[in-house]
Amino acid sequence: MLRRALALATMLVPVVAPAQQQALASWIALDAPVGLERRTTVPLIPALTRATGGSWQGDALGNLTLRKGSGLPRRVVACAIDRAGFAVTHITSTGMLRLHRVGNVAHPLWDQAHEGQQLEILTERGAVPAVSAIANGHFAQQHRKDSLVVTADDLWVDVGASSPADVAALGIRLLDPVQRRLDAFRYGDRTAGAQAGLRAGCAALVAAATGAVTTGETMFVISVQSAFGWPGVGGAVARSGFAPTEITLLANGRAERQQRWVRAGQFAAVNVGTFRAMRADSVRIVSPAVRHAGTLMESIGDADATWLLEAAAAAAGVSTPSSAAWVPVATRHRSSAALDAPMPGDPFATLTRSLAQLADLPGVPTHEWRVREAILAQLPAWARDRAVVDSVGNIIVSAGPARDTVVFMAHMDEVAYHVAAIVRDGTVSLRERGGVINSAWEGQPAVLHFPKAATGAPDTLMGVFVPRDSARVKNPRALTAWFGLDSAALVARGVRVGLGVTSPKVSVRLFGSRFTGRSMDDRAGSTALLMAVRTINPASLNHAVLFVWSVQEEGGLVGAQVVAASHGASTTRIYSIDTFVSSNTPLESPHFAFAPLGNGPVLRAIENGSISPPTVRAQVQRAAAAAGIPLQIGLTQGGTDGTTFTFFGAPNTGLSWPGRYSHTPAEVLDLRDLQRLARLIAAVAQQRPEK
The missing domain is CATH 2.40.30.40 (Peptidase M42, domain 2)
Structure with a gap:
């Protein structure tokens, strides 16, 4: 789905106080991959010209330059727009x-x-x-x-x-x-994103350029290709005919603020060739203080951004502008492609929207209330009237006469973390809930979720999963998060042990019928179960059917244990609606669990904790054949809610979709499989269980 234009709009974003924060986020969010910066910089020229009152010029590589003032001294102040x-x-x-x-x-x-x-x-x-x-x-x-x-x-x-x-x-x-x-994002008093310090330099440079040069002449440069040793600024100066007497580079952020003069060979980030092109003996390097330098979560505080503006203004020979001088720029908004207006004739439009609406909700174990409310709201009227929420938060919908009970169960929660402890500086230690892969969360945005509160009260707090400063091994032993506040401020905000921590998530439609989003395990199963319930006439059932959306499956099967204790002894079949973790990826061996995406739902016959009897498998296969549903069958690793019923004598069978990259932010499925799975659930639900 290619609805987002890569070219940037040339109008300024309407200024909303505080302008500094908005400007920082917008500059950090710009798409400007090294070597293709011209796609980004040239469209900015009209807006920058209006904002600074000067005529910005672009060159063949994408450098932008503005000259203000006249006479001596002749200064160059440059930032870098590119990103590795x-x-x-x-x-x-x-x-x-x-x-x-x-x-x-x-x-x-x-x-x-x-x-x-x-x-x-x-x-x-x-x-x-x-x-x-x-x-x-x-x-x-x-x-x-x-x-x-x-x-x-x-x-x-x-x-x-x-x-x-x-x-x-x-x-x-x-x-x-x-x-x-x-996207760039705010937490505490900081703005975070890849190379935040470097991009803050461009925001500061443009803000400084709104002022008047009081003595001499200044050449402002938004340069390209700094990742290759700053040749962009060298070329811009060399071709301009401008002979600078001093040069300042607003460089990458560091652990501490820094201003120093360096000569050729003394600062590895600037190539010797750049010095030659500018005919310079030395340059001033200005680096703001940042946290997590060099990571996707590099973040700059508001005070350090203000310091950077003051340093840029002093280097440019202008009086320090007011905070209103910060210039936000328009950036491409990364909305959910899953919730965009559907393409004409898209057979998966309704399914895509339903799945995204569930998948994008947080559902940390013990904190599934958002998902539960969404499922209850989407149930058909007959099922909503019969829905019961039990003591631990499971949703149970009963239908049919009280005999030969069959249970279909999907779970509402997802792998995540709980707050384990808070240290004095505000660092939060985390406890894993479910089989999370720490390396896939380290150095990513973090979201702390508060319990359900009164209308209008904030229910999340943004932060970062703290990355290691150095590493040789892939997985950290444990993860911590930081939300830009010390422990006293966190406690005052209501943060306590046991609250859930995840990362932001937005489901996205990939090519054709492929779909990605975190917590497909088991929002996809929950969606398929909802779709099946919508197609069933409860009056047509000749046996009891329980449709269950459970809590706390990840790391404990807690909700399923409660349902099994109440209904297990009278249940003839339990069908777990959950992922079939497929080896259909380039990183896995196809010697087991090979179920290609798009080839139909999977009868998950064997898993770590249970095995489905052949007679039950045969019954599912007959239901699939009668409904014209292609069905795969196989063995995979992991467990499901239905395991808890096996201790009461009910065989557990998984009705699944094949999925890639399980328990990570990159989970992928095929919507054709999910659509067919919903039909399969409905077909099996209406099939009288055989003795």
């Missing part, structure tokens, strides 16, 4: 993309922070959503030797394609840039 990333270097026969890093990065976890995440390919036609493959969370045993930090050479990109032709249909070509699909 990746380029497509290979399109495989199965439609996967391979990458190579473009531009230098210093942090050892930069590449790994892109594994198992939503990405986007910046094509000439627009931004194409994708995910980076990661080993299935349920297959940890098979990957126990994969212990080293991930590099760019380990990354595989999944756009939902099955062939090179599919990739071409999306407009993807070799060398197209690839980046994390992530």
Whole structure:
């Protein structure tokens, strides 16, 4: 779905106080991959010209320059707009993309922070959503030797394609840039995003350029290709005929504020060739203080941004502008492609919207209330009237006469974290809930969720999953989060042990019928069960059926245990509606659990904790055949809610969809499988269980 234009709008965003915060976020969010910055910078010229009262000029590489004042001294003040990333270097026969890093990065976890995440390919036609493959969370045993930090050479990109032709249909070509699909965001008094300090330099430079140069002449430069040693500013100065007497570079953020003069060879980030091009003996380096420098979560505080503006203004020979001088720029909004207006004739439009509405809700174990309310609201009238919420929060809908009970159960919760402790500086230690893969959360945005509150009260708090400063092994032993506040402020906000912590999530439609979003396990199952209930006439049932949406499946099967204790002894069948974790990925061996996406739902016959009897499997197969539903059958790793019923004598059978990259932010499924799964559930529900 290519509805988002890559080219940036040239109008300024309406200023909403505080202007500094909005400006920082907008500059950090700009799409400007190294080497293709001109797509971003040239459209900015009209807006920047209006904002600063001067005529900005662009060159062939994408550098933007503005000269103000006259005489001596002659100053150059430059920032860098580019950002290191990746380029497509290979399109495989199965439609996967391979990458190579473009531009230098210093942090050892930069590449790994892109594994198992939503990405986007910046094509000439627009931004194409994708995910980076990661080993299935349920297959940890098979990957126990994969212990080293991930590099760019380990990354595989999944756009939902099955062939090179599919990739071409999306407009993807070799060398197209690839980046994390992530907006800048605020937490505490900070603005976070990749190379936040460097982009804050451009925001500060433009703010300084709104002022008048009091003595001499200043050349303001928004430069390109700083990742290659700042050749952009060198070329802009060399071709301008401007002979500077002093040069200031607003450089990458560091752990502490820094202003220093360096000579050629003394600062590795600036190539010696850049010095030669500018005919400079030395340059002033100005670096703001940032947290988590060099990561996707690099963040700059408001006070450090103000300091940076003051430093830029002093270097440019202008009086420090007021806070109103900050200039926000328009950026591309990364909305949910799953909730965009459907394409004409899209057979999955309704399913996509229903799934996204559930998938994008947080549902940390013990805090599933948002998902529960959404499911209750989407039930058909007859089911909503009969719905019961039990003592732990399960939803149970009963239908049919009281005999030969069959249970269908999906779960509402997702893998996540709970607050385990809060230390004095506000760092929050976390306890895993379910089989989370810590490497897929480290160095990503964090969201702390408060209990259901009165209308208008904030129910979330943004922060970051703190990345390690250095690492050789892939997985951190434990994760911490920081929300920009100390412990006293957190407690005052209502933060306490046991609250849930996740990361932001937005479901996205990939190519064709492929769909990605975190917590497909088990929002997809919950959606399929809802769809099935909508098609069933309860008066037509000749036996008892319980439709259950359970809580706390991840890490304990708590909700299922409560239902099994009440209904297990009278249940003849339990069908768990959950993921079939498929080895249909480039990172897994196909020797087991191989169920290709798009080939139909899966009868999950064997798993870690239970096995379905052949007679039950045969009955499901007959129901599928009668309804014309293609059915796969197999064995996979993991467990389901239905295991709790086996101790009461009810066989557990999984009715599933094949899914990739389980228990990670990159989970992928095929909507055709989910649509057919809903039909299969309805067919089995209306089939009298055989003795």
